[in-house]
Amino acid sequence: MIxxxxxxxxxxxxxxxxxxxxxxxxSVAQAIKSxxxxxxxxxxxxxxxxxxxxxxxxxxxGAPRNRSKVDRIILARILGTPNxxxxxxxxxxxxxxxxxxxxxAVVDTSFGQVQxxxxxxxxxxxxxxx
Numbered sequence: 486m487i488x489x490x491x492x493x494x495x496x497x498x499x500x501x502x503x504x505x506x507x508x509x510x511x512s513v514a515q516a517i518k519s520x521x522x523x524x525x526x527x528x529x530x531x532x533x534x535x536x537x538x539x540x541x542x543x544x545x546x547g548a549p550r551n552r553s554k555v556d557r558i559i560l561a562r563i564l565g566t567p568n569x570x571x572x573x574x575x576x577x578x579x580x581x582x583x584x585x586x587x588x589x590a591v592v593d594t595s596f597g598q599v600q601x602x603x604x605x606x607x608x609x610x611x612x613x614x615x
Contacts, residue, residue, distance in 0.1 A: 486508065486509070486512045486513060486516075486567065486568050486595070486596070487506055487507070487508050487512060488506065488507050488508075488512040488515055488516065489505060489506055489507075490504070490505050490506060490507050490515075491515060491519075495522075509596040509597070510594055510596045510597045510598070510599050512568075513566065513567070513568045513569065513592075513594040513595075513596060513599060514599045514601070516566050516567060516568075517563055517566045517569070517592065517599070517601055518601075520536075520562050520563070520565065520566050521536060521559070521562055521563070521601075521603075522536075523535045523536060524536055524537075524538050524539065525537045525538070525539070525540055536558065536559075536562055537558065541554070541555075541558060542555055542558065542586075552577060552579045552586070555577070555586060556575065556577050556588070559575075559577075559588055559590075560572055560575060560590075563590060563592060563601065568594050568595040568596065569592055569593070569594055570593045570594060570595060571592075571593045572590055572591070572592055572593075573590075573591040573592065573593055573598065574590065574591045575588060575589070575590040575591075576588065576589050576590075577589075586603075587602075587603050588601075588602070588603050589601070589602040589603075590602075
């Protein structure tokens, strides 16, 4: 899998020849993050694609009790990414005082393993913010 590299602002990178492209686990990692950052109804070409952030996650009644529902939604988005073969392990946490959800997943891809983590403000791939 080859994908055009996205910069810190999620704009396409140009002007550096082959350095503007990702392959292998890096391209799958970028695709996973892209799928997790796309909200349901946000993409004009397919409004049925995306993470149901406003429909099913934010403001859900009894969030700590529904953490397993959020976990399933995240897992489904990751598993729907091209070249992801399985999720080896996933852990998640919910802090009721700050209402912050976070997760860490180890994902098998066609090219090797990738670690995907989140904090309340960012998604980390292999420990590097992207």
